[in-house]
Amino acid sequence: MYRFLILDTSGDTLSVGAGVFCPEKGEARIVAHVVMGPQVDHSRDLPLVVERVMGCAGWSWTNLDVVGVVLGPGSFTGLRIGLAYAKGIACARGIRLVGLPTFAGLWGAVLRLEGSESPVSLVRTPVVLCIPAHRRAYYALCVSGPPSMEFFFAEACWRSIQILSISALNRLPFPQYGVHSMVVNRADVAIRWCVLTARDFLLAMAYGIERSLWLPTDAQPWYVYPYSPAVPSFLLSA
Numbered sequence: 001m002y003r004f005l006i007l008d009t010s011g012d013t014l015s016v017g018a019g020v021f022c023p024e025k026g027e028a029r030i031v032a033h034v035v036m037g038p039q040v041d042h043s044r045d046l047p048l049v050v051e052r053v054m055g056c057a058g059w060s061w062t063n064l065d066v067v068g069v070v071l072g073p074g075s076f077t078g079l080r081i082g083l084a085y086a087k088g089i090a091c092a093r094g095i096r097l098v099g100l101p102t103f104a105g106l107w108g109a110v111l112r113l114e115g116s117e118s119p120v121s122l123v124r125t126p127v128v129l130c131i132p133a134h135r136r137a138y139y140a141l142c143v144s145g146p147p148s149m150e151f152f153f154a155e156a157c158w159r160s161i162q163i164l165s166i167s168a169l170n171r172l173p174f175p176q177y178g179v180h181s182m183v184v185n186r187a188d189v190a191i192r193w194c195v196l197t198a199r200d201f202l203l204a205m206a207y208g209i210e211r212s213l214w215l216p217t218d219a220q221p222w223y224v225y226p227y228s229p230a231v232p233s234f235l236l237s238a
Helices: 042-057 076-093 102-114 147-152 155-160 198-210
Strands: 002-008 013-024 027-036 066-073 096-100 125-133 136-145 162-165 181-185 190-194
Touching: 002 042, 002 076, 002 096, 002 198, 013 042, 013 198, 027 042, 027 198, 042 076, 066 076, 066 102, 066 198, 076 096, 096 102, 096 198, 102 125, 102 136, 102 147, 102 190, 102 198, 136 155, 147 155, 147 198
Parallel strands: 002 066, 066 096
Antiparallel strands: 002 013, 013 027, 125 136, 125 181, 136 162, 181 190
């Protein structure tokens, strides 16, 4: 059994969770988690929140086996803070690191919002997952039907990520503030606003541990290059 921490500093919120994963049974669960935001100082608050979550779980640092850290896309500063802190824990305790794609967590939020691991409403139509990139732009990934977790860790997934301006999505009612992530299903014009939590990365964390996707000590945050102005065609249809 693996005891792990999940650290998400990719956006305006801060989320930390403690959980356990049993590879033999294929079962993973969160035992304690905290979400702070949207006004949060990651460099100041992250160590305090981690201590709080560890206390709620009843763990000491000697109980920890793996640290999962969100690598992006997301806030440039936030991602660096999260990764630096995770590296510090891993080096100090001699434990493993797993890198988690932000979109894997957003898909986990979709499953949470739908209340099912196979949301029927998302199977037959494309869905766009969006993460704020600031300056009135969003990182966007278009998926068709429930993807496998392997998809989010694949290089092809990162090549599919686009940077879209709000003007390119002017058919949708984007709010100005307080939104971490969103999901758009154009077929039924469903817009789901959500704040990512450590629970949403549970499937990705289990996938990374099960397949030993350990991060090297010189790992860096993942950023999206080059800029792509393309817009999924179904978003522009009347």
